[in-house]
């Protein structure tokens with residue numbers, strides 16, 4: 348097993364620490380804020396205890412947690428690391444600053460990966476001396492329960508770096524997909540954006556309320572989406588497969604696409620959805636509902652594991 352350096356001990360950095368430590372790697376967890384470093388080990392242990400209780404990890408929580416060393420020393424964290432996963436705040440300036448430091452400090456063969464939710468690596472690695480070892484490995488939060496990772500190389504990323512990253516992530520139990528070329532928002536957030544844009548438009552134009560819209564996904568389309576994607580769905584939904592499906596329904600989808608027009612999210616629209624959500628779920632109930640969401644994710648991860 349190898350040494351992995353995690354940069355940034357926030358929500359996502361802690362999640363990655365768990366992913367690599369439960370796979371048996373030694374993890375160095377670095378943060379520039381002492382408070383984040385102080386609280387991270389306790390938060391990681393708590394999550395590991397929950398994962399163990401739900402049958403998602405076999406080893407004792409303490410055994411896995413002992414593989415994670417929190418440190419405020421960047422040189423220490425990077426020393427001997429084969430792979431670095433960066434998780435600092437989501438701005439181009441912050442990514443540029445930390446990647447400049449990482450590129451200067453880490454051994455040239457160390458892979459430098461960013462967790463960025465949507466910024467292409469070319470926007471913050473272009474001027475680096477060893478830019479060929481930089482790329483994006485975008486997780487879905489929390490990576491300890493949701494396995495997908497989007498690997499997004501910059502135009503100058505070495506193909507061998509992409510392959511080593513894919514192998515490392517797959518070996519740690521994640522499910523990597525590799526983009527053929529970079530695009531802002533990658534795949535997951537672009538799909539989410541397409542769905543949310545249409546959903547907001549349907550609400551704003553008075554076709555549906557937000558509660559029924561959620562039902563359309565959770566009791567409709569989403570029933571299949573947790574185990575198969577939209578391409579497989581349509582391939583199986585017409586007797587002759589995908590070509591047959593598109594012959595039957597392609598004109599409808601094309602007509603819908605032509606009706607779509609880019610628009611912002613007006614205050615009135617946000618007010619309406621906020622009001623509907625707070626009727627469905629009061630502010631003081633949100634925390635309990637978040638715990639319910641996390642336990643549903645745990646149950647799903649445990650079922651998938653079996």
Ligand SMILES: NC(=O)c1ccc[n+]([C@@H]2O[C@H](COP(=O)([O-])OP(=O)(O)OC[C@H]3O[C@@H](n4cnc5c(N)ncnc54)[C@H](O)[C@@H]3O)[C@@H](O)[C@H]2O)c1
Pocket residue numbers: 354355356357358359360377378379380383433434435436437438445462463464465485486487488
């Ligand atoms: N939260 C999500 O759902 C999610 C999902 C996927 C990807 N991401 C991406 O992951 C990254 C981190 O997000 P997060 O939600 O964990 O944020 P967060 O605010 O929880 O954590 C950021 C951490 O970075 C630390 N930090 C700031 N500057 C630093 C520096 N120069 N060196 C070291 N540490 C530094 C902060 O002290 C903080 O602990 C972002 O790029 C975000 O877009 C987030």
